[in-house]
Amino acid sequence: SRTYVVTGAASGIGKSTSELLTEQGHRVIGTDLRDAEIVADLSTASGREQLVEEVTRVSGGGVDAVLAVAGLATPNAATVAVNFYGTVATLEGLRPLLLRSPSPRAVAVSSMAALFPPDETLLNALLDGSETEAMARAAELEAGDAQRSSLIYGTAKRALSRWIRRQAPTAEWADASIPLNAVAPGVVYTPMTAYIMSDAAARSQVAAMVPMPLNGFFEPRGVATLLAWLTSEDNAHLCGQIIYIDGGSDAVLRGDTV
Ligand code: NAD
Incomplete structure (x- = not known):
């Protein structure tokens, strides 16, 4: 049995993944804003530090896998x-605990929304600027019209996917024998997407933006099984992959870019 840390464990994909790993006989340390073994707010620097301190204490100083699922x-x-910052802090902050595992694994949850055209200013600030700059740009977009503010989510996920690709082959991850990857789901039935599902107009608008020819919108368990495999001992060679589990959105939208 292995010890897994799951952020966002109280709801949706994180909850489903925690349940699956528990069924498989593993120890799951769940964290979230509420209804979790460790309650920590990943939107703040102090919450991120608290997460690392509490996981260190509760785990006795070593974990086998980190699943950074929490998101808004x-x-x-x-x-x-x-x-972005909460996910990066989770992965970087808990990385020292993974070094104690004989088969450490790490995974983040990005999104097919990372494929949408980003706000370049925010993207550059996230990848190569300071947190202060990036948060200032995010506040500008938030204050703008609906079209501008709608760029925030996809841009943060694109930055996260790029961060994973940059970090995975480096000394911190690959040289330490830690496969670091991400999954990028299409539309999954969770509380996050409940507003889409309960409104026919929103549903067809999202369906037009997110082509999912293979089996359409789906249940979180579909993502949970992939996350469980990516963080299992069986996955020893995937490095910096962004795995689109999206019913074909990536294949449709990016077609020939392989
Ligand atoms: P969800 O809202 O059901 O669960 C997200 C969890 O993250 C919640 O329990 C929430 O409390 C937690 N969280 C939010 N802010 C937090 C904070 N500041 N600190 C700690 N925890 C916080 O949503 P979900 O659909 O399960 O989403 C999980 C991940 O999957 C997210 O990263 C999301 O962006 C991603 N995703 C979801 C979909 C989808 O269609 N549902 C598609 C692509 C990607």
């Missing part, structure tokens, strides 16, 4: 704070 999809700056 609101069109505001908090989404950047959680989806």
Whole structure:
């Protein structure tokens, strides 16, 4: 049995993944804003530090896998704070605990929305600027019209996917024998997407933006099984992959870019 840390464990994909790993007989340390073994707010620097301190204490100083699932999809700056900085802080902060494992694994949850055209200013700030700059740009987009604020989510996820690709082959991850990858789901039935599912107009609008020819929108368990495999001992060679589990959105939207 292995010890897994799952952020966003109280709901949706994180909850489903925690349940699956528990069924498989593993120890899951769940963290979230509420209803979790460790309650920590990933939108703040102090919450991120608290997460690392508490996981270190509760785990006794070693974990086998980190699954950074927590995220927001609101069109505001908090989404950047959680989806990018919270995820990076989770992975970097818990990395020392993975070094104690004989087969450490790490995975983040990006999104097919990373394929949408980003706000270049925010993207550059996230990847090569300071957190202060990026959060200022996110606040500008949040204050703009609906079209501008809607760029926040996809841009934060694109930055996260790029961060994974940059980091995975480096000394910190690959040289330490830690496969670091991401999954990028299409539309999954969770509380995050409930507003889409309960409104026919929103549903057809999203369906037009997110082509999913293979089996359409789906349940979180579909993502959970992939996350469980990516963080299992069986996955020893995937490095920096962004795995689109999206019913074909990536294949349709990016077609020949392989
Ligand atoms: P969800 O809202 O059901 O679960 C997200 C969890 O993250 C919640 O329990 C929430 O409390 C937690 N969280 C939010 N802000 C936090 C914070 N500041 N600190 C700690 N925890 C926080 O949503 P979900 O659909 O399960 O989303 C999980 C991940 O999957 C997210 O990263 C999301 O962007 C991504 N994703 C979801 C879909 C989808 O269609 N549902 C598609 C692509 C990607």
